[in-house]
Amino acid sequence: MSARTLFDKIWDAHVVSAETTATPATLYIDLHLVHEVTSPQAFAELAARGLRVRQPARTLATLDHSTPTLPAGADGNRAYVSAQAQAQVAELERNAAQHGVALHGWDSAERGIVHVIGPELGATQPGMTIVCGDSHTSTHGAFGALAFGIGTTEVGHVLATQCLLQRRPRTLAVQVEGELAPGVAAKDLILHIIGVLGVDGGTGHVIEYRGSTIRALSMEQRMTVCNMSIEAGARAGLIAPDDTTFAWLKGRPHAPQGAAWDAAVARWRELASDAGARYDRELHIDARAVRPTVTWGTHPGTAIALDAPVPAPRDALERRALDYMQVRAGQPLRGSKVDVVFVGSCTNGRLSDLREVAQVLRGRRIASGVRMLIVPGSESVRRAAEAEGLDRVFTAAGAQWRLPGCSMCIAMNGDMAAPGELVVTTSNRNFEGRQGKGVRSVLASPATAAASALAGELADPRDYLDPRREQAA
């Protein structure tokens, strides 16, 4: 057989019926992740058609998008943003119970953002096909799984048949070489890549991130990179599984155990792209050139280095974006006044992210007038962070430590900023209104977010991480 890419191998292994001119391929789905916002209409469709969930054991549900991040009151009531949000949660509880789907709900010690808990539980595994009614399903590609977001109609398809109709996408190799400089995070790297590719540069493609830089990343960092593939328009992002992947997965609740583990690892080792495998497109990135990176505009493609001047607008749209963001062309974003800082989301809400934030905040106070929300990605992350005392570092610095959920990433649970406020956010989208009507969002790494909270303006984390610099300052 000719040389195949990682993508080809996973795709080929899941074809139930092959693509023809008239019909797309029918692809088998190994794992279906479900949350409260994009599933109710799909379950309703099943009910209307008198269908059952075909593979409840391959379906995993959680509550994350519309859930409050403040603890329940003394009366046990949770601070839902609306009765409708509460009803949506209740609906998933009902649907999961009725169909025998495991739900990591309020009583679960594993509840959290869908793309955080899948990997944590070891449910996400190399070689799998994984879908979810959520565009950041691309996160799971960090494990060498073909993982992508689908709409609610397709959620219904997968619930009922465990299959999805798909045309084969094209492949794009993003080859990254060189070492990341100290203080430069995986988030900076992926923002930089999106800046190069453009907000639609990956449309129609599955990206495979390759090269020495990618191999050197931890699993958490790989998840941050794959998570944002969709921000370049790509269907999915993939990284070949290796010893880093296997070490991370070993012993997790859903991971294979004993002899089955060894057999699985042997299979997973075969997944990497063959030497000489062809991609439809290739892009080369020099990691050494990446600096702390943020966004100046209203989509993730507007990524620039924190200390680089904002580019002159090329068209009316960019002029409007500058206007909306109230930033000036020719000036760096560094130094812009900050109102709110949000740390969390499926991009940067894992333990390693919180440690990076703590490293910057430890023994310091955030600037007066800045509101900082730190929201762990899951209950597991919350427990681990509290066991290390990170929560105390955060609260001592003046930040709020919340319960897990999507929170201000999507701002549909009531956590949001006010019109005109500038939010430095570790999440993945800076669209107009994403974090509340009229809110100005600047995407950044956890360390940049923390440094900006301290300074009260967009700040370089390296000024807080390097002790010599600090003494000189």
Place this chain on the structure above:
Amino acid sequence: MNPVTRIHSRSAVLADDNIDTDRIIPARFLTTTTRAGLGRHCFHDWRYLADGSDNPAFALNQSQARGCSILVTGRNFGCGSSREHAPWALLDYGIAAVISSEIADIFRNNALNNGLLAIVVSAAEQRWLLAHPGIELVIDVAGQYIALPDGGRIGFELEPFARHCLLHGVDAFGYLLQQQAAIAAWEAGHGVAA
């Protein structure tokens, strides 16, 4: 679903590139558990002023755009979140077809799954359409062309299965359900308990 064979309307234009699904329908309106009634939130924060009245500067609020069911947009329409609430909101608002030089993957799938035509034309054709708002267009699904008032035509590609579903008013669900035997065979061959 009802068959979609021909759409005849004047065009409305939203010329911005990268109109993301958060702009089509902001996340705070996603707590619904039904598909119905989302039209009133379509383009919400663009369409209404702070006091809830119509924003006169929003293109679709102008009198010549009212009632149009064909929307011509800038490049990369529907990027961002996978929310199917975006096509539901557009359809409920009265849009039956979106035309652009590029439409984001997940949005396009979602749109076609709901009988909302998502049509990609060349950049030059898109520029021309953007520059001529309010012209009478006829979209012929079977013929895969847009008829212009001067008798000219713009052809477009349509994924053959989506085209079949649109023309016959069937959805993909039925096609998938017909494959139960093949799915069961695949499961048996891969050690998946049925």
